[in-house]
Amino acid sequence: KAGVTQTPRYLIKTRGQQVTLSCSPISGHRSVSWYQQTPGQGLQFLFEYFSETQRNKGNFPGRFSGRQFSNSRSEMNVSTLELGDSALYLCASSYNQGALSYEQYFGPGTRLTVT
């Protein structure tokens, strides 16, 4: 079974631009969560989508948004990029049924650099 895939793997953007990152979960997984990883703050939860609905949200500004499609694929968007948005953005999927609900499997991440 294929793992979580994320595209693109690397991205360089300029301050003020916007960016869209894509995530394809493991087949059969309905929940997709997004995280930001930086050396200073570590891994921080952005939001979680389940059945095309945002179910949980972390403490990030409204410039960070996401959505999920009917095939469970998810995208996240960051508008008006700031230098501090430079980070590794990780997507994780989970089966979300029964006892295995909380086992999240991560993709390789998208490395975003804002200049």
Place this chain on the structure above:
Amino acid sequence: GQQLNQSPQSMFIQEGEDVSMNCTSSSIFNTWLWYKQEPGEGPVLLIALYKAGELTSNGRLTAQFGITRKDSFLNISASIPSDVGIYFCAGQLGSGNTGKLIFGQGTTLQVKP
């Protein structure tokens, strides 16, 4: 944001030695997960724990869910060079927080052959 207290921050050990790391929190968690991350990759799930007191092994790795539900530890026995990486603990607070993991700061492990 909220984080778990993970220690030690880093370890430099000799091949063959055992390793122990732990995570503590002031909050009660329903689930504890342990991940390993290597450079340029996303975290890889090592062990998942669901019940207080639960002890689970995965090869040379053993992890336990603390009785108080506020802590967890991970042991690696007989370390080998490929154990090098950053190990993270992660917890989920409860059913209302489905899909949201809170992570420790990570333990960087280096193994000298």
